[in-house]
Amino acid sequence: MxxxxxxxxxxxxxxxxxxxxxxxxxxxxxxxxxxxxxxxxxxxxxGGGDKAGGSGRKTSCSAKATARSDSAKCGAKSREGHDRMSKASLESQTKESLLKQARTQDIKGRSSMSKAELIVALQHHAKG
Structure with a gap:
């Protein structure tokens, strides 16, 4: 042109x-x-003149949905065999995340606990 x-x-x-x-x-x-x-x-x-493909959408909705599903499956597969309550797993989380977990497990005194105390409490609660 x-x-x-x-x-x-x-x-x-x-x-x-x-x-x-x-x-x-x-x-x-x-x-x-x-x-x-x-x-x-x-x-x-x-972006200039009329593009091939009509609407300009490069990836179809169904392709995006498939990619999201595949990504979720891959993430789930990578977590298999890993204990989510292991000390290493808990230490990698933020204090806010640990507080949220403690809230769902109804651990008493969680709001005044330090991060280290939250990790111990969550591990103890998981065992017992």
Whole structure:
């Protein structure tokens, strides 16, 4: 497409450029300057002329859903065999996360505990 050729633009892009150009002319810019700015705006917003594939969506919704599902399965598989209440696992969590776990397990005195005390309490609760 030679520079300045507008044949690859959609009707919507052309209407948008005309509207923007008119606004620039109303502000006092020359017709040439207004047209250049209008097409620059359209290019910035839509990435240029009409793209192959229609809507411009690169990944279909079903492909994204499949990717999310595969990612979740991969994450679950990587956690298999790991004790979520192990000391190493608990130490890698934030205090806020540990407090949330302690709240779900109804551990008494959790709000005044340090991170180390929360880890011990959660381990003790898991064993007993």
């Amino acid at each position: 030679p520079q300045g050729d507008k044949t690859k633009y959609t009707a919507k892009q052309k209407r948008k450029a005309e509207h923007i150009e008119q606004q620039y002319q109303n502000e006092g810019l020359s017709a040439e300057q207004a047209q250049a700015r209008a097409w620059a705006t359209v290019n910035k917003q839509s």
